[in-house]
Amino acid sequence: MGTVTPAKLSGILPGSSVILKFTPEKDYSLYSVEINGSKVKDIQPSAVEVQYTYKDIKNNILVKPAFVETLNLLISNVLNNSPWKLKSMNIYKDDGTFLFSFPLLQEDKEIKRYFYYPQGEVKMYYPDGSLYWSSTWSISGNNFRLGGGDMTIIELTASRLVFKAPPGADPTTGIINYAQYTYERN
Incomplete structure (x- = not known):
């Protein structure tokens, strides 16, 4: 508006x-x-x-x-065409208490993610340029829909994206927790 x-x-x-x-x-x-x-x-x-x-x-x-x-x-790639790369995945209890950092494989850190606007398409590529995954995305307020999942945006600037997934029960402990993802780009 x-x-x-x-x-x-x-x-x-x-x-x-x-x-x-x-x-x-x-x-x-x-x-x-x-x-x-x-x-x-x-x-x-x-x-x-x-x-x-x-x-x-x-x-x-x-x-x-x-x-x-x-x-x-x-x-999106409108203002900055650099790819987003995963920097961390942390697990928190539903009350926000930090539990642990999930170890990332080098491959996870090197996958390049592009969010195309206005198409609403996300494409992820391996370092060799081959397609890893493709889906849709949208943002409304702090709701970030990626594929079929709704995430909550914690922080979004031109170079940093932090969002959390919906909470769920840990299958082994029953503790309600959520994953928080941090992506960065140049």
């Missing part, structure tokens, strides 16, 4: 220019803009106000901005 504000609404003569301001609301970013059905290539995704000058106006113009939840852009 956001607003579009032209510098002026009337008195715009043919051949003149107008400055358009695109202002995202909190937790949203400007993803793209179309003017008269054509994508404006000069506008890049942004979480802050963007100004654009439309030049040489001939007729009325139709401006269509696309505002999206910023978390969708942070996790």
